[in-house]
Amino acid sequence: MAAGGFSIKRLGRVRDLVERLVGDGFVPGAMVVLGRRGQVHVEASGFLAYEGAGAGVPMAGDTIFRTGSMTKPLVAACAMVLVEECTLRLDDPVDELLPELAGMRVLADPGGPLAETVPARRPITLRDLLVFTLGTGMVLAEPGTVPIADALGAVRAPSLDEWLGQVGALPLVHQPGERWMYETGADMTGALIARATGRPFGQVLRERIAEPLGLKDTGFSVDADRLGRFATAYDRDDARTVADAPDGRFSAPPVFEDCGGGLVSTADDYLAFASALLAGGNGVLSRAAVSLMTTDHLTPAQKAVSGFGPGYFDNQGWGFGMSVITRRTRLGPSVGSYGWPGFWGTAWYNDPAEDLSAIVVMQRAHMGDQNLPLWNDVWTSIYQAIDD
Incomplete structure (x- = not known):
């Protein structure tokens, strides 16, 4: 058994999946980061880009990526800090x-x-x-x-x-x-x-969330001296077509800070945020605030008429800025797990029942959709590796 209650042999299946995504040309680089019981396992393969300078830089915990809608939980957490301050x-x-x-x-x-x-x-x-x-x-x-x-x-x-x-x-x-x-x-x-x-949201996020938790690379843009760690994003329909280069949209501070999906971060940073929530707030938020954020607040009547399609909320609800799993139907997050994916092929969930934070990083448009078959394989590979 590996540290953190994972099977060394079964973690190999996570590694095989990540390597297959890269080997098949689906993305130039991919990574799964698992935090459990104070231990961190990283399975990474490939590089930041197919061509150019990023083609020689391996995916790693300090790789900067576009979080997409994984921005939303950070925004909600920042709001809860201000609620606690009244x-x-x-x-x-x-x-x-x-x-x-x-x-x-x-x-x-x-x-x-x-x-x-x-x-x-x-x-x-x-x-x-x-x-x-x-x-x-x-x-x-x-x-x-x-x-x-x-x-x-x-x-x-x-x-x-x-x-x-x-x-x-x-x-x-x-x-x-x-x-x-x-x-x-x-x-x-x-x-x-x-x-x-009376200040830009990004400044408030930095002061209330990022700095207290040591999130060094989380923000709405990437400085020039960090562009070498910024992964290239690719198109949904053509894995070789660049959708956003490191010197593109995020290379300068935006006039309008997109709180729905505009943050960049690293797996190291996002794991620090996820771990703080899993630990009950880690001094940035109270346990009560984290509990409120991660409780399903949708009523049956709201669920019946909401979502991206029929039955969307049959097995999940919505907390503050993130989904909450309400019924387990596959080898994946337990009931009570919470988190959210992102447009560029990212996803994060905390599973309190398993003391697990799981973060998945790719950079290809529209690939965060959890209905895609690849995500069934991702979560199956992660959960089958738990062995305690």
Whole structure:
């Protein structure tokens, strides 16, 4: 048995899977990091890129990667720090700090004309932002078929204030608290934090989360002296086509900090954050705050009408900025596990029942979708290695 309660032989299956992803040309590099009982196991293969300088740099714990939607749990944790400081309250209306969301109108028909609205039955709260029940968010529809989808898709973010003004000028899709809607709640949470503190969200995240936990490479951009550790991201449909190079989108601080998916980090950094939550907050948050973040807050009625498709919430719920496993249906995270994947082929889950933090890193667009067959193999390989 390996340290941390893993089988040395069975960890070989994790290594084989990572090497296969690289050997088959799916990605130039991949990595699985497992933290359990104070021990860390890293299975890494390949390099940061197919070509260029990154082609000679191995994937490692200090490789900088795009976290995608793994940004959301960090945003929620930062909000909870401010709740503990009594700077914010979960059930206070956000109207005072985000007046753009005051007095909202709601579509009479979610698929109907934007001009046909009714008043919102109640204000939006911070809890709504964290649980993604504020009434607006991602609307999946073919262009030209659903007016609100087209309108939300046309919103641009030249600055925080302008983004808030554009979103606030549109009606809500549903009444606050009625159903879960993805994405926008995270950006609104970051906006609320920025307004409450009078500083950019990234600065608050650095002071409240990153510095206390020693997260050295987590932020919204990559400095020039760290670009050599930044993995190249590739296209969904062609593994050799570059979707974002190290000197691309993240090479300069953004004007609008994307709190839904704009952070970069390393496995070392993200494991430190994950381990802090698994340990009950590690002094950055209280055990009570971590428990609240990682509890399923969706009601059966909300789950019945929410998600990316029928039955989406049959086996999971939603805490603050992350999913919570409510039923175990495969060889994977236990009931009560929490975490979230990312657009670029990343994923993280904490499993308190197994005292496990698991982080998976690739950099290929759209590959964080947990319905892809490869993720069944990833989680099967990880969980079959536990041997105590």
